[in-house]
Amino acid sequence: METSKKKTADSKFNLRREEIPPEFHDPFIIRGYRRPYLSFKDCLKSSVVFSCNESFNILSHFFSFLFFITIFISYFKTELDITDVKTWPLALNVIGNIGFSFMSTTAHTLNSMSIEARHKCFYLDYAAISIYTYCSGQATFYYSRALFSEKEFFKNSYYFNIGAMFISIMSTLLNCLSRRKWHSSKYVIRTMAYVTAYVWNCVPYIYRLMICNNPLDCNKSGLYLSLLSALTLLGAGVLNITKFPERFYPGKFDCCGQSHNLMHVLVTLGCFFQLEFVKHEMLRGISQGFNYESSLHLTIFTVFVSLLIAAVVPANDDKDINYKKK
Numbered sequence: 001m002e003t004s005k006k007k008t009a010d011s012k013f014n015l016r017r018e019e020i021p022p023e024f025h026d027p028f029i030i031r032g033y034r035r036p037y038l039s040f041k042d043c044l045k046s047s048v049v050f051s052c053n054e055s056f057n058i059l060s061h062f063f064s065f066l067f068f069i070t071i072f073i074s075y076f077k078t079e080l081d082i083t084d085v086k087t088w089p090l091a092l093n094v095i096g097n098i099g100f101s102f103m104s105t106t107a108h109t110l111n112s113m114s115i116e117a118r119h120k121c122f123y124l125d126y127a128a129i130s131i132y133t134y135c136s137g138q139a140t141f142y143y144s145r146a147l148f149s150e151k152e153f154f155k156n157s158y159y160f161n162i163g164a165m166f167i168s169i170m171s172t173l174l175n176c177l178s179r180r181k182w183h184s185s186k187y188v189i190r191t192m193a194y195v196t197a198y199v200w201n202c203v204p205y206i207y208r209l210m211i212c213n214n215p216l217d218c219n220k221s222g223l224y225l226s227l228l229s230a231l232t233l234l235g236a237g238v239l240n241i242t243k244f245p246e247r248f249y250p251g252k253f254d255c256c257g258q259s260h261n262l263m264h265v266l267v268t269l270g271c272f273f274q275l276e277f278v279k280h281e282m283l284r285g286i287s288q289g290f291n292y293e294s295s296l297h298l299t300i301f302t303v304f305v306s307l308l309i310a311a312v313v314p315a316n317d318d319k320d321i322n323y324k325k326k
């Protein structure tokens, strides 16, 4: 009885690379694949089958999702007042974290339903990450820029916001298209899109530290949080491009410890440090020239366009129909 149950589980959740179509392959991962065209219920079930190579990815970002909800509650239950407009960039930053963790959990759970579902799931995942990078950029700009700069770029949020919006929308578009073309460099494209957003988001803080001439702007007490965030996110990017360790030890880290698993953990940590950094900077005192309401329409536009791109970039594939007929 036990043996037949295990056989059924293995035939659904623990296939070898050569047993499934190439569209469902992950680089250097040999076994633990789910059978393509699984039902919704079986996809959910696979999250707790630890011989499956997606379980860790599903559970790690599901725990991140719960973690960031807890952070949101802990920030706004007693410590901060959500009706105060000065806390809105921070609130949107945490909502961005919750959104991308949820979307990543969904994408990793449902990506074996079909080739089309696999593409669409990850399109939405990319859109959610791009929306998050836009939201975290807003928080960094409003809380960590120089308060007394004469430069128009730092006095007026318009220029920074337009740049952040453009990067966010282009990231979604390029990442979605990288699933259909540019196959040999897709991981570099995806990583570099988010590195560009990250660098753009750091500009206000770096500039402030370079030109500071008053105690408020010269306050570097949050620098260690910013560096911790940069280092962990850099580590995540390097793993995503190099595919370490599975590239060098094929078959050893299929179900636990592969680069994507480690990347999920590092991304959650990096985003947590980034959140703590912007909260720390917010408490520095930012009352001067604070007009976040004027940026809200661009935030809504960025969210709308990113989701629209994920919806309209084609995901259908003739191979889906052929495989189903087999």
Ligand SMILES: [Zn+2]
Pocket: 057, 104, 108, 260, 264
């Ligand atoms: Zn992932």
